[in-house]
Amino acid sequence: MKSLEELAAIRDKMKSTVLLREGHNDIRIVVGMATCGIAAGARPVLNAFVEEVNSQGVADKATVTQTGCIGICKYEPVVEVYESGKEKVTYVHMTPEKAKRVVAEHIKGGRVVEEYTIGSAK
Template sequence: MKSLEELAQIREKMKDKISLRLGANGVRVVVGMGTCGIEAGAREVLRTLVDAVAEGGLSDRATVMQSGAVGDASTAPVVEVIAEGKEKVTYVKVTPEMARRIVAEHVAGGTPVDEYISK
């Protein structure tokens, strides 16, 4: 993208989808971006989640956000998936590869990736 004006195309493309997302069935994906998270690779995990949600055409029902206060040295990076009407699922020590699977199976498919879930 060479200029910000090109964002206008994204605005046109996304505006109808965004109104859908504000309705039910939304999924929030939250990445912990405290010091420990950042050191452990949270920036790359966040970016991978953003890419995977866009590539999967999931922006109408999933948001990728960050929060300050999640994860310590033994668990970071932490990713939480909060689906409307379901219990929050927490993934720890998430890598970009894991992030892709979390989006494909949990965010898109609705099934948490059991082997990644912190017990």
């Protein structure tokens, strides 16, 4: 059974790193989580982004957040990537597998995965 003591240990460990993390998250990955997104499979996409951002070691520069309907429901699941000083990138028809690649190539490597963007969608 997961104990609250374990949680307290997580707290103590994190307190030492929390100051280092602040201010460095300049990339925002936003997943559309309205009825349209959820029905199209946005929940596993969101979870994949959260997992990958941490497992690929980019948690210090990117945060994953949720939003409501982005307005292009036929392209759901839709994910937007905001980075300061750059134009917004909109990824469409996302899947957990695609999320993994977006984190590796775009968030980590700085190269937009063009084939998943709305500009390439038919």
